[in-house]
Amino acid sequence: MIRNLHGLHRPLGSTGLQVSPLGLGTVKLGRDQGVKYPNCFTIPDDQQARQLLSLARQLGINLIDTAPAYGISEQRLGPLLRGQRQDWVIVTKVGEEFDNGLSHFDFSAAHTRHSVERSLKRLETDYIDLVMVHSNGDDLAILRDEAVYDTLAELKQAGLIRAFGFSGKTVEGGLLALERGDCAMVTYNLSEQQERPVLDYAALHAKGILIKKALASGHVCLESGVDPVRASFELIFGHPGVGSAIVGTINPVHLAHNVAMAAEVIVGTNSRHNGSGE
Template sequence: MTTTLHQLHRPLGSTGLMVSPLGLGTVKLGRDQGVKYPNGFSIPDDEQARQLLALARDLGINLIDTAPAYGVSEERLGPLLAGQRDEWVIVSKVGEEFENGQSRFDFSPEHTRFSVERSLKRLRTDRIELVLVHSDGNDLEILRDSGVYQTLAELKREGKILAFGLSGKTVEGGLLALEQGDCAMVTYNLNEQAERAVIDYAAAHGKGILVKKALASGHVCLEPGEDPLRRSFELLFGQPGIGSAIVGTINPRHLTDNVRTVAAVLTGS
């Protein structure tokens, strides 16, 4: 019997959302340039993408992470999720656009609203569970000066999004994002633990945490004989406050291995 995550869903802070401890990142469904992975890959076709999503669902994953900056990821997910929308918690972003191989950032209220409305259309849905600000690194400046958070709060009141937060790069940004919003996405793995204070704050204040680069984008280094997957997930899920780790694999075997390892870590088996 394959181990699954169906019984291991957990609350994402106080958003009211229940999420699987592992989420599926979909940058590789939409974009293959300007991405930092150790190995090249080709974007899966619709049938491969459909199979991947079906496998994720069978394994108990209900969290899917996308963004306008992930090329055609949102546009592809819309039709792929038809008829099963209520079974997924969708996370998308605002602020970063990726065009002609270049990233461009716009955190203005006008662009934020435009971006969310466009994501709703692309994803063929009437709401997005969580929208994160896709930071360019100037976390504090964005949160304080751009109006992006105020606009996301309005969209939440309108019911177009259910929660909002920041995918940032600094501890200060993460803390402010949680004070004024629902969730922060942080980098946390065996190589990088600088944002630990954000996770601790979330645990103490009932806020949501998603982890990006949980496996150091495949670059993790360990002692000989140690299982990098198991060590990575033991580190993550040893932290109270972490809701889910987003892993962007398009390899069915890797996905199954990840799920099996997370289930073993969380059940102590």
Template structure:
């Protein structure tokens, strides 16, 4: 039996001109094992394991990869791991959050964003980032209205250093504001948390992109006996016309294959 894949199921990332797989690979577990909220511990994969995981993702039709400076060594590892494959991937990274010595700290100034972007380009060994998101601390509207950061991202886009920009936020107000002037909102939306649904509704109206984080509730998704939580999660997500894709952060090849086969089955109907 052939495994269902996401080849042929790619869709537009809003109005950016980019086309992405409905599932993206989250890479926090490639770079950091401190201060992460997962139900069980894990070991950061070595280069050989990470390379195999990325090769499997490509084989399964995934072309969307999500990283961030706050994901420890994720970006600097992905640069060499993706060498020679730049055209095969749509890369999402972030600005605003740093992670050092086991602690997060935030800087939403335009000057920091420019330094952060240049560092990300160097680490990822690329001339441009496809989608750059603000890694919010939760003060979404203040960041968007008062920091000058969103204007800086628009400048980066005009300069060709990024293809698109948006906000990885925590509030409905922030998500709505991010969509008005940007290309994408990354929101939490899963079986347990659906408070940001108005952002999905608005994205569908505007033709803007939505990427869902914590789609499987960071591995905490659980339902009644006999119900596949992954399938139920994807049925919720992909029934909404505003959802472009969901980021899944597994480093287990079997989980990744199951997630892809399930999503492909749900989307293909």
């Protein structure tokens, strides 16, 4: 059985980026306040974080997802990824800041530029592959009334970022974000599928899709006898619009299990689509 994602990378819409079907979310590398996971966790030290990143690479993961709102995640990833820039597709965000246990949002042109320049320094890179807008839930107002999207387009033109998009909370926001940008980050799992029209649009228009909360932030569960991870990945990777699903585990055993299950599901799905059976 295939146990890694090597050879299974796919294009992220028409961004030119080739991404692993699973990406590594790094909120747990930098923040343990105000997070919605069912179990408490301890932020890993540098050695543990380095081992996790090394395992992810060995398993064929090349997509790493971070954000300024993830505490000190970006600051830690810069040194941890030194000498490996060519091995990773780095995704970060703008719009949300997290200070003293509270989130606040700023979608202005000035803050967007400041945020991207700060992320470049923290991540020790001269370009970011993909920058997403971290929505506060008022998706349409952000896209229509704020300068953040136009500013990201300018930063893309300047070569500081390769692609940009929107991590929103509504179908309307996701659709508008894809019309004007390269990618949307969408909640899509066994219990939440309201944003499926955004995936459908992306598949038709060669836009990128990243899935957040793929395993419902660790809350996913089903009736006995059904593997919830398998069922989740069958749903997600059964949709042709999906580029990559972000998983935020810091447990190496869970990460290896998730990768093996995703690889098995994707290979099976590809076989069926190619008409060659299982």
